[in-house]
Amino acid sequence: MSNGINGINGVNGVNGHAESYKLGDFSIDEYRPMRVVCIGAGVSGIIAGIRFPQKVPNVDFIIYDKNAGIGGTWYSNKYPGLSCDIPSHTYQYTFEDNTEWSSFYAPGPEIRQYLERVANKYKVNKYIKLEHELVGAYWEDAEGKWRLRIKRPSPNSTPENRQLEEFEDRADVLFTGLGLLARWNWPDIKGLKNFKGRILHSAQWDVTDGHWEEGVKDWRDYKVGVIGSGSSAIQIVPALQPKVAHVVNFVRGKTWLATPFLEEKTAQVLGRDTRGNHKFAEEDKQRFRDPVFYKQFRWELENELNSLHGLTLKGAPQQLAAREAFTQDMKRRLANKPWITKYLIPEFGVGCRRLTPGPGYLEALCEDNVTFETTHIKRITEKGIELVDGKRYDLDVIVCATGFDTSFKYSFPFVGQNGVTLQDKYTPHPRTYLALTVDGFPNWFQSFGPNSCFSSGSLACIFERQVEYAVMATLKLQRERLKSLVVKKEAVDDFDEYLEAYFPGTVYSEKCRSWYKMGKEEGRIVGVFPGSPLHCLRSIAHPRWEDYDYEPLDPVKNRFYWLGDGQTFNEKTLTGDRAWYLNPEEINYPPIPKD
Missing domain, CATH: 3.50.50.60 (FAD/NAD(P)-binding domain)
Incomplete structure (x- = not known):
């Protein structure tokens, strides 16, 4: 009667070929670099x-x-009005709260500072080569x-x-x-390089005199053209409008301007009116510094934000309700120039294009020093922009808010x-x-x-x-x-x-x-x-x-070669923790059923 010793010692092996297989000379947790x-x-x-x-x-x-600094798009983009297009308290890491956001839609530099602070706290900078x-x-x-x-x-x-x-x-x-x-794109417009004034792209804003407001402080007599109606243009126009003599917004397509996301929920939690791009008072920030209150506040916002997916579905009640609400809101905000609604309110559904709340954009279009131009551009001249109907705009600055290469x-x-x-x-x-x-x-x-x-x-x-x-x-x-x-x-x-x-x-x-x-x-x-x-x-x-x-690292056919020599490194060397499974972070404590 066989006692199995030969099989255990691998002389014959279970399948008769174990003698050709050799264990790896490493422990299972000798992790390769x-x-x-x-x-x-x-x-x-x-x-x-x-x-x-x-x-x-x-x-x-x-x-x-x-780049020369961290932050990705929040480092690269420095254009006027740059800000988050969702509520700031929902645009942060799950593990790193920020209770100091200055406003409902935080400005870009503030987001970059948050990212820099996180990188410093978790010692990420030592890995970064700028x-x-x-x-x-x-x-x-x-x-x-x-x-x-x-x-x-x-x-x-x-x-x-x-x-x-x-x-x-x-x-x-x-x-x-x-x-x-x-990867930003210049617009495909004839004569782009002929312009004798200043031409900028929203993604390459090279007015580098500190904050953008410092960079445009001498623009008060300037006439500025802004090409585009995407999220960048929607932020740039209201930012520049009070700083310059005149803004001409050249718009090719229609777009939805959303009612500010989650403002009703924020008002409900804070107990007061927070419409528009609300600036958080010190009183608000004091409440946010209470971990229990802040955790609940953040949960309320994100829970609400994650209830909006129905808006993207054709014919869904949320889509139909949003369309009606946004239409009425845009008409209200454009009451001083109602003709713009014909050229701005879309036929397509809410969300077909990237949706942005754009606080202040529609109000800026209604100002006397803003022209909303929908006639297509024919070419750029030395002095400005000429339209297909022959109309010309003399400009000092042209801003191309014309998007990115998304291929x-x-x-x-x-x-x-x-x-x-x-x-x-x-x-x-x-x-x-x-x-x-x-x-x-x-x-x-x-x-x-x-x-x-x-x-x-x-x-x-x-x-x-x-x-x-x-x-x-x-x-x-x-x-x-x-x-x-x-x-x-x-x-x-x-x-x-x-x-x-x-x-x-x-x-x-x-x-x-x-x-x-x-x-x-x-x-x-x-x-x-x-x-x-x-x-x-x-x-x-x-x-x-x-x-x-998969392709194995080692030239061995056995799929269990990674099991190594049958032990862990701490056992082999009699070092380190050999009862790690008792550490609190390793133990999965089951909840005790209530009944």
């Missing part, structure tokens, strides 16, 4: 700078950002790494004589928070497996897996990529969860000793099929020119997620690893 490179130090990059070092052991982590721009990303299949080309100022560079150099870096995992609204086709080479570029993959439009990754591009995850925006809800929470998904993938690569992890093409195809089935029932599919559709009136929707923000959070909470293909 992981080099993680993050591109971008904006909202998602700062989260990455917190979570990767916190959760991934033995990680070598770095953030490259092309003025380091990604100019090439190449997947190296043999190594299982990303080869990155980075451009930075050379050691001999000076502000007067800027010199650049390039170097290479390698990454086991690449995480990009490049931002959707980062997601980056200007640098981004090359995946078999030499396929991301530009190829994103032609004629981007196709992704849950807005996180793309087939053929292993070990790469992104935040705020295609189909990851929302017309309601806070993006900050979405960014946090996208980072956490990338962290979980990195831990899987490390724990199971995988060289690469790449989503299957059929998984991308299936998500694409879901996306195509979802959007026809929404207002996004109606005819309106929007960056949600890459600046087109009709066509593929690439800007927003096929579902609500809460739906998105649920969908990426638990990765479906079966949707990925």
